[in-house]
Each structure stands twice: as structure tokens, then as C-alpha cells.
Amino acid sequence: MTQRIYYTEPYRRAFDAKVLTATAAGDRLHVTLDQTTFYPTSGGQPYDTGTLGGAAVVDVVDNDDGTITHVVSGSLKLGDVVSGEIDWARRFDHMQQHTGQHVLSAAFDRLFGVRTESFHMGQLSSTIDLAREVTATEVARAEDDANRVVWEDRPVTIRFVTAEEAASMGMRKESGRTGTLRLIDVQEYDLSACGGTHVDRTGAIGIIAIGSVEKFKGGSRVEFLCGGRALERFRLWKGALSSMQKHLSVPPTDMAASIERMQVDAKAAQRNIRAFQEKLAGHEAMMLLSRGSSVIVQALEGWDPQGLKAIAVAATAANPAAEVVLFTATNPAQVVIARGASSTIDASAVLKNLAAKFGGKGGGKPDLAQGGGLSAPIQELVTYAKTLLS
Ligand SMILES: [Zn+2]
Numbered sequence: 001m002t003q004r005i006y007y008t009e010p011y012r013r014a015f016d017a018k019v020l021t022a023t024a025a026g027d028r029l030h031v032t033l034d035q036t037t038f039y040p041t042s043g044g045q046p047y048d049t050g051t052l053g054g055a056a057v058v059d060v061v062d063n064d065d066g067t068i069t070h071v072v073s074g075s076l077k078l079g080d081v082v083s084g085e086i087d088w089a090r091r092f093d094h095m096q097q098h099t100g101q102h103v104l105s106a107a108f109d110r111l112f113g114v115r116t117e118s119f120h121m122g123q124l125s126s127t128i129d130l131a132r133e134v135t136a137t138e139v140a141r142a143e144d145d146a147n148r149v150v151w152e153d154r155p156v157t158i159r160f161v162t163a164e165e166a167a168s169m170g171m172r173k174e175s176g177r178t179g180t181l182r183l184i185d186v187q188e189y190d191l192s193a194c195g196g197t198h199v200d201r202t203g204a205i206g207i208i209a210i211g212s213v214e215k216f217k218g219g220s221r222v223e224f225l226c227g228g229r230a231l232e233r234f235r236l237w238k239g240a241l242s243s244m245q246k247h248l249s250v251p252p253t254d255m256a257a258s259i260e261r262m263q264v265d266a267k268a269a270q271r272n273i274r275a276f277q278e279k280l281a282g283h284e285a286m287m288l289l290s291r292g293s294s295v296i297v298q299a300l301e302g303w304d305p306q307g308l309k310a311i312a313v314a315a316t317a318a319n320p321a322a323e324v325v326l327f328t329a330t331n332p333a334q335v336v337i338a339r340g341a342s343s344t345i346d347a348s349a350v351l352k353n354l355a356a357k358f359g360g361k362g363g364g365k366p367d368l369a370q371g372g373g374l375s376a377p378i379q380e381l382v383t384y385a386k387t388l389l390s
Contacts, residue, residue: 001065001066001067002032002033002034002035002036002066002067002068003034003035003036004035004036004068005035005036005037006036006037006038006039006197007158007182007195008158009037010095010158010197010198010199010200011200012037013037013085013086013088013091014037014083014084014085014086015035015036015037015083015084015085016081016082016083016084017033017034017035017036017081017082017084018033018034018079018080018081018082019031019032019033019053019076019077019078019079019080019081019082020032020033020034020067020078021078022076022077022078025071027073028058028071028072028073029055029071029072029073029074029075029076030069030070030071030072031052031069031070031071031072031076032067032068032069032070033052033068033070033082033084036068036070036084037084037086038050038052038057038060038068038070038084038086039060039086039091039094039196039197040060040061040062040068040069041059041060041061041062042062042195042196043119043194043195043196044098044101044118044119044120044121044126044196045094045097045098045121045196045197046094046121047059047060047061048060048086048087048090048091048094049086049087049090050084050085050086050087051084051085052070052072052074052076052082052083052084053074053076053080053082053083053084054074055072055073055074055075055076056072056073056074057070057071057072057084058071058072058073059071091197092199093227093228093229094121094196094197095197095198095199095204096199096204096205096206096226096227096228096229097121097126097225097226097227097229098121098194098196098197098198099156099184099186099198099199099202099204099205099226100126100146100150100205100208100224100226100227101116101119101121101126101128101224101226102184102186102190102192102194102198103146103149103150103186103189103190103202103205103208104128104142104143104146104208104210104222104224105119105128105172105190105192106146106149106172106186106189106190106192107142107143107145107146107149108128108130108134108138108142109172110145110189111138111141111142111145112134112138112142114130114131114132114134114138115130115131115173116128116129116130116131116173117129117130117131117219124229124232124233125211125223125224125225125229125233126223126224126225126226127221127222127223127224128221128222128224129216129217129219129220129221129222130219130220130221130222131219132218132219132220133215133218133219133220134213134220134222136213139210139213139222142210143208143209143210146208147207147208149186149189149202150202150203150205150206150207150208151203152202153201153202153203154186154187154188154189154201154202155187155200155201156184156185156186156187156198156199156200156201156202157184157185157187157200158182158183158184158185158198159182159183159185160180160181160182160183161180161181161183162179162180162181163175163177163178163179163180163181166181166183166193169183169191170191171183171191171192171193172190172191172192173192173193175193177193181193182194182195184196184198186202204227205226205227206226206227206228206230206231207226207227207230208224208225208226208230209224209225209226209230209233210222210223210224211223211224211225211233241255274306277306277307277310278310280307281307281310281311281314282310282314284300284311284314285311285312285314285315285318286314286318288311288315288324289315289318289319289322294319294321294322294323294340294343295322295323295386295389295390296315296322296323296324296325296326297324297325297326297382297385297386297389298325298326298327298382299326299327299328299329299333299378299381299382300326300327300328300329301329302329303326303328303329304328304334305328305334305336305370305372308326308327308328308334308335308336309336309338309368309370311324311326311336312324312326312336312337312338312368313338313368315338315340316338316339316340316341316343316367317340319340320340320341320342320343321340321342321343322338322339322340322343323338323339323340323343323345323389324336324337324338324339325337325350325385325388325389327374327378327381327382327385329378331375331376331377331378332359332360332372332373332374332375333372333374333376333378333381334370334371334372334373334374335351335354335362335370335371335372335374335381335385336368336369336370337350337351337364337368337369337370338367338368338369339366339367339368345366345389346366347364347365347366347367347368347369348363348364348365348366348369349366350369350385350388350389351363351364351369351370351371353388354371354374354381354384354385354388355371355373355374357384358374358375358376358380358381358384359373359374359375360372360373360374360375361373
């Protein structure tokens with residue numbers, strides 16, 4: 001058994017302890033101590049980092065036999081008395097998120113009778129999974145009530161009771177454990193069995209801000225950020241919003257409407273360009289045919305595949321004998337192959353031949369085929385395509 005100092009003194013950062021076991025594991029050392037303030041990953045809360053005897057603690061694992069393994073990058077000797085210190089910024093962040101979770105889960109439970117099925121603390125935000133789907137109104141009301149409790153700065157106390165005593169105390173969630181239970185008591189708001197680390201007054205949570213809410217396994221997955229994380233997210237969004245504001249020149253509340261207008265305008269502009277392109281394609285086709293040959297193989301600067309297709313279709317409609325292979329003037333190139341009604345070439349076979357030699361892919365029918373990813377200089381593509389038509 002390792003004595004867990006954080007059970008009774010969650011604000012303790014430094015401690016001295018005796019090395020009980022030290023086992024090499026690759027370039028790491030697995031160390032157990034007689035006591036520790038290092039929290040091991042459990043109950044949705046990640047492990048503490050810090051130093052032990054001057055060596056870095058890179059992971060902390062909770063073992064079934066009640067001991068805690070410190071994964072250390074450095075050397076410690078059996079029997080040594082070493083000083084340990086946790087990374088307080090990381091731990092305090094975990095305490096804010098974890099206590100905030102108790103309060104937020106209690107809010108959903110007290111207001112709407114919705115249970116929290118699980119809790120996960122991620123690197124940037126945390127989530128709780130609720131037993132049923134919640135509405136936006138319910139989310140807002142739970143968020144309001146949880147923050148009321150934060151701002152009332154209620155005491156959060158740690159109590160140890162027997163499982164029998166706990167049964168009659170009205171806990172939010174019954175515990176499956178036997179023997180002594182560690183209860184976290186948010187004064188007159190929440191009573192839960194929990195082995196994690198928590199702040200000692202709700203005021204230290206700072207704020208509980210709900211992020212995204214998604215459907216999850218028949219319920220809702222609610223993302224939330226407490227204290228410092230909420231401030232970080234606020235800064236992130238503030239930065240994103242102010243850079244958007246530079247481009248849009250409207251206040252944040254008008255941004256969505258402004259972007260919507262821009263999208264409508266862009267679509268209209270695109271439709272205009274397409275219409276012009278169609279007209280221009282007809283002229284381009286006539287120009288290509290006016291050279292006198294019904295076999296047209298070339299790359300056209302400034303045209304995209306859709307434009308090339310319009311040219312090829314116009315050319316083969318105007319001249320039933322036309323056989324047209326048009327490339328974009330890019331490397332890799334895209335290609336459109338078309339034939340008129342009286343031609344007997346197979347456009348998709350020509351495409352297959354091109355793709356076999358130059359890479360790329362595509363598809364189509366005997367009268368019209370389209371592809372892309374042909375990697376070769378344009379002249380090489382044109383020369384080879386000509387041999388396929390002769
Ligand atoms: Zn907890």
C-alpha cells in the first residue's frame with residue numbers, strides 16, 4: 001500500500017518518501033514509495049507530473065494492490081529517502097476541472113434528474129456523458145446553476161465514511177465499493193464518492209463554461225472548460241474573432257450573416273463565370289475546327305476540366321468526324337477526350353492508354369472520357385495522344 005497524501009491534503013505539493021521498490025523498465029525506472037502526493041491516472045483524471053529525487057516523473061499508475069507506480073526518467077536507489085514535488089500548475093488545472101465536473105453533473109442531476117454516466121478529462125477540455133439527450137435550454141439552465149454554486153464559493157470537504165453510512169446519506173450516484181468510502185461534499189449541492197483531487201472551495205473553479213454538446217450513445221456528450229481552461233478558450237476565440245473582424249469589418253454578432261452574404265455572392269459570380277465559359281468554349285471550339293483537321297490534340301492554357309469538356313462537346317457537336325483530346329496546361333495534367341457521332345475511336349480506351357503510360361486515373365464512355373493525374377511535360381502528352389488517334 002502507498003499512503004496517498006492527496007486523499008487528505010490535495011493542496012500539498014512537496015513530500016519526502018522512502019523508495020520501497022525500484023525496477024528498471026527499458027530506459028525508465030518503476031518506483032513505489034511508502035507515501036506520495038502524485039495522483040495516478042484514475043476516475044477520468046490524468047496523472048500528475050513532477051520530480052522525484054531530482055528525476056522527472058513521466059507517468060503515474062494506480063495498481064490493483066493499492067500501490068502507486070511512479071514511472072521515472074532517472075535513477076533512484078532502493079531504501080533512499082527522496083523528495084518529491086508535483087507540477088502544481090498541471091495539478092491545480094486538474095482540480096479545477098474535476099471539481100467543476102462534480103458541480104456540473106450535480107446541476108444536471110438536481111434540475112432534470114439526468115445522470116452522468118462517465119467523465120473524461122482531456123488535454124484541452126473535458127466531457128461528461130449524460131444518460132439522456134438534453135436540450136439547449138436544459139444545458140443553459142444547468143450551466144447557470146452550476147456557476148451560481150461556483151460564485152457562492154461553497155466549501156468542498158473530504159469525508160471518510162463506511163459504505164453503510166454512505167447508503168443513507170443521499171449520494172448523487174451510489175458507489176459499488178465496500179469498506180471506507182471517500183466522499184467529496186460540495187456543501188448542500190453534491191455528495192459523491194471520489195478518489196480524485198478537488199479544490200477546497202467552489203470559488204476556485206472560477207467558471208464552468210460549456211462548449212459543444214453532441215448526441216452520444218442515446219444521451220448527450222457535454223464538453224466543458226473550467227477556470228484557466230475557459231480563459232484559454234476565450235483568448236483563442238477572441239484571437240480568431242478579431243482576425244475575422246479584420247477581413248469582414250463587421251462586429252462578431254454580424255459575422256455569420258456577413259459570411260452567408262459572401263457565399264451567396266460567390267455562388268452568383270461562379271454561375272456567371274460558367275455562363276461566360278460556355279460561350280467562350282463555343283468560340284474556342286470553332287477556332288480549333290477552323291484549322292481544317294478533325295483531329296484536335298492539344299493543351300489549352302487557362303481552362304479547367306469543365307471548360308475543356310464544354311469545348312470538346314461543342315467541337316464534336318459541330319463536326320461529327322471530330323476526335324478531340326484536350327489537356328489542361330498543368331503538370332500533372334487533366335484531360336478530356338471526346339468523339340463525334342461518325343468517329344469510331346473509343347475515348348475511354350484512349351484515356352486508359354494515357355493513364356497506363358503517365359499515371360493518373362479517370363473514366364467515361366466511348367464518346368466522352370475525363371481523367372487527371374497525368375504526370376509528364378505537356379508536349380510529351382500531346383505527342384503520345386496523337387499516336388493513339390492515328
Ligand atoms: Zn471527483
